[in-house]
Amino acid sequence: MSAPAHPDSTDLDRLHSAVKREKEDLAPESQPAPLWAMFLLMLVAILAGGQLGPILNGGGVSFESSNLFVGSNSGDPRPTKGGEDQGADPFAKAMKKGAAGYAVCGGCHQGNGGGLPGQYPPLDGSEFVLGGTERLVRIVQHGLTGPVTVKGQGYNFPGGMMPFGASMSSEDLANVLTFVRNSWSNKAGMITKEMVAKVRDEEKRTTQWTAPELEPFAKKDIPGEAPGAAAPAAAAPAPAAK
Structure with a gap:
């Protein structure tokens, strides 16, 4: 004969089943x-x-x-496309937008356009900035490598100048170049997005330029009109002889 069941076994089974049905207590920080x-x-x-x-x-x-x-009758206070620039002089607009875009250049050429001696050439008074626009657009569009002489000082900055302009729209690049050509002591003509687009359409270069390769463009300007372009102030007329 089998041994009789323990009198408490049935109660223990019921107790275990009840415990399994109960939810596990969660710590306060882990509760949903x-x-x-x-x-x-x-x-x-x-x-x-x-x-x-x-x-x-x-x-x-x-x-x-x-x-x-703000009530619905007050209108949308945010500026529309063009915002406060609507109706402004094209040259003034280019200078304003170009100043913001110059942040890409300022790290090397500095906020005052003076560059860093022996490392990065100056833009203020640079013959590369004030010379032919063909050369300037090509430099920023494709980059520059190798030794270069600016204002009588030799530079051979590590890695050369990267083609920062390649990632800009034609308008943004034109604005930056217009700003550089008319800041600090510089005073030169405006560069338009149409001028930049013309160079881009004609030149499909994928490598950086060297200074000797750019020599044919040193005094060559991109054809096209530049509305509102800055020009050197005309000399005051001499007083009439008495």
Whole structure:
């Protein structure tokens, strides 16, 4: 005969089954967030995104452009395409936009256009800046390597100048070059996006230039009109003889 079952075995089985059915206690920090908190977080994210969009797209941070409670009759305070530049002089617009684009160049050539002695040549008073526009556009579009002499000083900067202009639109590149040609002590003609596009269409080079290769373009300007281009001030007329 088999041994009789322990009188408590049935109770123990029921107790174990009940324990298995119970949910495991979670630590306070691992408990799921309540639904109301998740809804509130989502609402905050939506409102923040609505305000961040105009700021990142150039609207800036201001009461007018960032106020949630501006009435519908007040209109959209954000500037339209072109914004305050609409109707401005083409040369003034190019200088303003070119100043922002010059940040790409300023790391080497410095904010004052003076460059770094022995490393990066100056742009202020440079014959490469004030000379033929054909040469200048090609340098920025394709880059420059090897030794170069600027204002009587020799430079052979490591790796040469990279083709920064290749990643810019024709308009952006024209604006930067116009800014460089008319900043500091420089005073020269404006370069337009049509001029840049003309060089790009004609020259499909994929390597950096050297100074000797650019010599044929040293005094050659890209044909085309430049509205609002700066020009050296005319000398004042001599007083009439008495």
